[in-house]
Amino acid sequence: MLPAILSSPSSSSTSTFPLRYSSPSSLTNLSSLPLTIGCRRTSKKSTHNNCSIRVQVSSRMIEKETPETERPHTFLRESDEGSSGDESSKPNSVRARFEKMIREVQDSVCAALEDVDGGGKFKEDVWSRPGGGGGISRVLQDGDVFEKAGVNVSVVYGVMPPEAYRAARPVDNGDTKPGPIPFFAAGVSSVIHPKNPFAPTVHFNYRYFETDAPKDTPGAPRQWWFGGGTDLTPAYIFEDDVKHFHSVQKGACDKFDASFYPRFKKWCDDYFYIKHRDERRGLGGIFFDDLNDYDQEMLLSFSTECANSVIPAYIPIIEKRKDTPFTDEHKAWQQLRRGRYVEFNLVYDRGTTFGLKTGGRIESILVSLPLSARWEYDHQPVEGSEEWKLLDACINPKEWIC
């Protein structure tokens, strides 16, 4: 769910982060960009970012967005579109290609969802920020199949504090005092909640982060990271569905590196953990963050592959389950699990909690919440029941494919 290129402190009220243009918190609207700058991990196997600098952020650091009546062809600044000689300014720069990719993914996912829904249509909100960047929020609410589906893209220009940038560099001789480092971030983020309690919720989010090379520190490198993931949250387990979903994730991973699926599957189980319940919110998928220790082109292709895998991973499951007959009890259990989803997003998700603290576009940030949710006091599923089996799999993550 989260932008670990940057990861936020869960507290904070004092600003040490001079965001000049716009905050990263609106990066994906669903899962905004928190403000810790991660650094290169010592091991590719690590699923935790042990070497990041936590940056205090203030509560109103984001420029107010301006609604737009039309989608611009790009949210990149003009200077990023080829008018300068800088590497990032070329039309085929990674930032330009990443924006193109996430907007195509937004279009294709929305089209596929409207097609399955039959009745519901996405409502679109477009906005920009004065200093550059902007976003497109699309929400389908109370459709025939989907209770609430949000698919958002955003592009953010911001400035990170120099100490965070220095920490990300392997060597700092202390001779120079670089100023704040401009950064670019872009992402697509989506949460899709169907009506039928046998049809699972899915979330996906893919994002790219890049700093400018600091002008006052000759030779200092440009930094970049990729992050993202796709995870499934059913109220009831259909093993075939879960295996299909994980197989598609594994297939996308295996095209690039055999270590990716096992590593990112575990990372996903670790991330979507509701600590106070000692259970995950769902049955996982893949999740990765701060990824920069592979070839940049390879990771762009990998992110594209993952984002394009959402439709084949998810839509066949919805087609199978959207019309399954159900009782009020099934629906109540789904609503209880939606309550867990709310707990995770409001209490733990770094993008959401950061976005709420920094004054991002609230409606875009909270579109991830379900249309409705339920909390019963001390609800305990009967041991061995279908509800109990789901809960057990959330408490004890399983390997779904061998």
Add this chain to the structure above:
Amino acid sequence: MLPAILSSPSSSSTSTFPLRYSSPSSLTNLSSLPLTIGCRRTSKKSTHNNCSIRVQVSSRMIEKETPETERPHTFLRESDEGSSGDESSKPNSVRARFEKMIREVQDSVCAALEDVDGGGKFKEDVWSRPGGGGGISRVLQDGDVFEKAGVNVSVVYGVMPPEAYRAARPVDNGDTKPGPIPFFAAGVSSVIHPKNPFAPTVHFNYRYFETDAPKDTPGAPRQWWFGGGTDLTPAYIFEDDVKHFHSVQKGACDKFDASFYPRFKKWCDDYFYIKHRDERRGLGGIFFDDLNDYDQEMLLSFSTECANSVIPAYIPIIEKRKDTPFTDEHKAWQQLRRGRYVEFNLVYDRGTTFGLKTGGRIESILVSLPLSARWEYDHQPVEGSEEWKLLDACINPKEWIC
């Protein structure tokens, strides 16, 4: 909602707080005791605690509670019941009388709610902790009038770090290094959500905190604080109801100090603030915290008066509104406002967020959440509508009585 005798950092994962017996996080179950020890405020007018020490807490610092089949006559330790010569050990000690008061309030409020409901009955869970203390959770769910009502009491024995205690003392000559200071905390906490969208939600919470006099620092004083409040959260405004509610709060305050109502009314508006929405969760009431700058007996009487004012403040409103006819649209608006209640409790309420982080009794902590809640994308009430009027009053707090 929260025990500001202690207030927690909203982040943290490292423990510097050697809780030996049980954590204060289960103090009231609904609104647990965070771990910052506040110190005497410089001005009685201040509604913010500017001089507290924030203490890092670990995520599993609380002893597992043990279910009990019967309510004990007291949760005080035997040593607190008169067997030692210490002031706090006498049967008429403040801690003993406070526990008696909150248990009587729990009984009377539950009886009044069952009486109004007609059908629903409270389910009771009693528990204790091995090192002393315990609690009684009572929940009425899906009654005829009430969707979910929780009324909890708890008593906590814990140990606070010496640096927090030293900070609470006006003078520290640095000659002594006191060990951890044992503390006692007790409270009653309740959230009552009716079914009818014209019948408001109410929350109240009253608590008392006391340290032992440190044995290794002769002459160092015992510390104590009172905190609490009662606030109303309607989905629709009936001015007569809100005026009645605030008048009863003012009446309770005015018996003790003419400055209390205006001061605690503002404190309430400030506390129940959903920052990311720039709106309050409801129409307020009174709220106070860290109160120790009045006579201790006076504050015990004041807390008792406030707690006993819940029934006359709230029950007449419920009697008037419980059977008002309503439409699906009225219900949907109530559910949206319940969503705001969830946002406040999970994101901001210090007791809830602290309780979730420290492993308190989750079902007791989260009984404050409504049975159901709703999030619609970008919902905007029509200007001038009844829904708009409620939202306006949440954004711009009003003076309800002159």
